[in-house]
Amino acid sequence: xxxxxxxxxxxxxxxxxxxxxxxxxxxxxxxxxxxxxxxxxxxxxxxxxxxxxxxxxxxxxxxxxxxxxxxxxxxxxxxxxxxxxxx
Numbered sequence: 001x002x003x004x005x006x007x008x009x010x011x012x013x014x015x016x017x018x019x020x021x022x023x024x025x026x027x028x029x030x031x032x033x034x035x036x037x038x039x040x041x042x043x044x045x046x047x048x049x050x051x052x053x054x055x056x057x058x059x060x061x062x063x064x065x066x067x068x069x070x071x072x073x074x075x076x077x078x079x080x081x082x083x084x085x086x087x
Contacts, residue, residue: 016083020053022067025077039070 026036033051037044042063050056050063064075071077 014084016081018059019080019082020050020056021078021080022047022050023053025071025073026051029071031071036067036070040066042066 026033033044033047036042036047040047040063046060046063048054059079064078067073067078068075
């Protein structure tokens, strides 16, 4: 099939990663994590984890929808797929 690849033969990390860009968006707009907490009603600890891109293994789509709504942005503004590094 065109464009499809199997992960079976890949080692972890060889397929790339998804980068969380919340910090970039907030910094560019001059919005603090506390302000985002107020606007979304989401706990500061959750926002901080996404802001620092710490231990984000699964994305909470409800959280992302709230952020997209209050910041009037698209999911592509917050998440970016980075393919594997070319050697």
